[in-house]
Amino acid sequence: MPRPSHRFQSLPPYPLAHVPLKKRQLVERGVDVIDLGAGDADLPAPAAAVEALGRAVQVPAMHRYGFGLGYMPYREAIGAWMQRRFGLSFDPVTEVLPLIGSKEGIAHLALAYLEKGDVAIVPEPGYVVYAGGTLLGEATPYPYALRPRTDFLVDLDEIPEDVLRRTKVLYLNYPNNPTAAIAPRDYLARVVRRCREHDILLVYDNAYSELAYDGYVPPSIFEIDGARDVAIEFHSLSKTYNMTGWRQGWAVGNPALIGALGRVKTFVDTGSFMALQAAGAAALESWAEFVPGNVAVFQARRDAAVAAFRDAGFACESPKGAMYLWIPLPDGVASREFADRLMDEEGVIVLPGASFGAGGEGFFRVSFIVPPERMAEAARRAGRVLASMLVSA
Numbered sequence: 001m002p003r004p005s006h007r008f009q010s011l012p013p014y015p016l017a018h019v020p021l022k023k024r025q026l027v028e029r030g031v032d033v034i035d036l037g038a039g040d041a042d043l044p045a046p047a048a049a050v051e052a053l054g055r056a057v058q059v060p061a062m063h064r065y066g067f068g069l070g071y072m073p074y075r076e077a078i079g080a081w082m083q084r085r086f087g088l089s090f091d092p093v094t095e096v097l098p099l100i101g102s103k104e105g106i107a108h109l110a111l112a113y114l115e116k117g118d119v120a121i122v123p124e125p126g127y128v129v130y131a132g133g134t135l136l137g138e139a140t141p142y143p144y145a146l147r148p149r150t151d152f153l154v155d156l157d158e159i160p161e162d163v164l165r166r167t168k169v170l171y172l173n174y175p176n177n178p179t180a181a182i183a184p185r186d187y188l189a190r191v192v193r194r195c196r197e198h199d200i201l202l203v204y205d206n207a208y209s210e211l212a213y214d215g216y217v218p219p220s221i222f223e224i225d226g227a228r229d230v231a232i233e234f235h236s237l238s239k240t241y242n243m244t245g246w247r248q249g250w251a252v253g254n255p256a257l258i259g260a261l262g263r264v265k266t267f268v269d270t271g272s273f274m275a276l277q278a279a280g281a282a283a284l285e286s287w288a289e290f291v292p293g294n295v296a297v298f299q300a301r302r303d304a305a306v307a308a309f310r311d312a313g314f315a316c317e318s319p320k321g322a323m324y325l326w327i328p329l330p331d332g333v334a335s336r337e338f339a340d341r342l343m344d345e346e347g348v349i350v351l352p353g354a355s356f357g358a359g360g361e362g363f364f365r366v367s368f369i370v371p372p373e374r375m376a377e378a379a380r381r382a383g384r385v386l387a388s389m390l391v392s393a
């Protein structure tokens, strides 16, 4: 048998790979399963996108390779969206890059910027692709624990100077998965300044830029002075438009960064189906008709989830962004044991904090991906499991 590379062997098993099988077994046993695990809502994609896909798929030219620029109107729609949403202009040819989902782009970027000896600062808990890309790039992840102490922000002043000197990439994501934290502008300005001082590439993952509540409007990193020199920003249609399965995202940044990522991609893919890019353009153009109403649905779910989990005995904050509650567990209640028991005994799927890295221990994540009454039922069941764990502790 050929031996896999060291690079491959450095990849940990995908966290929670066992959950889909376990869920199937529960459903087969007739258990009323409530799945609050994935960040993957049960809501429909915009009608404009579905209709545009139906039209585009009838056009033979759409079925060909999207060599080079792909479907140019998608790039133009991205440029127009960035302008409307953040007041920022990006050249659709040199400063915009369509992706097969933002995850793909974040992973591939590492191949252009990281190598052996480099360090990448990886927030923990955090989205799995930051550590994954770093390891595929044969660099060393420097985990930084996101805890309430720093409002779940990465404080670069806490990172030893010798680590910062070797740091090539900093991954940041606000509104954050899984903590639902948001980043104040003055914090982002400090980070951009430090990245410029240390020549660190700031990979700003803005996948949740449109899921924000109570009037909060998340910024683009490029609203911060100087960011264009050091940052690349990732966006996604997945959460904003309930289009997780469509695999449509994009990166924006200066031509050198976008060109480097584009060059890696020319050697590994040939872009997504152009009919999907046409549908992506339609989704972007439907922002005003679609996004505010969709966000209102998420906000109602958030409110229901917060109320229900508090009633059930959990101390949870009401988040201003993303689609998650990041709920603390009492001391001594291990997140994996809690999540396993909740799934086995009550048929409710949540993600244990420890599955997002050691820094996530002591919490669990709930996604607002089911209607309010189901959230409430899930919270009651979670309360029962917590109570029984506290009694037996």
Ligand SMILES: Cc1ncc(COP(=O)(O)O)c(C=O)c1O
Residues within 6 Å of the ligand: 039, 100, 101, 102, 103, 104, 127, 173, 176, 177, 205, 207, 235, 236, 237, 238, 244, 247, 248, 249
């Ligand atoms: C923080 C974060 N970034 C990126 C993504 C990936 O999005 P996409 O579907 O565009 O690959 C996710 C998906 O869960 C996420 O939580």
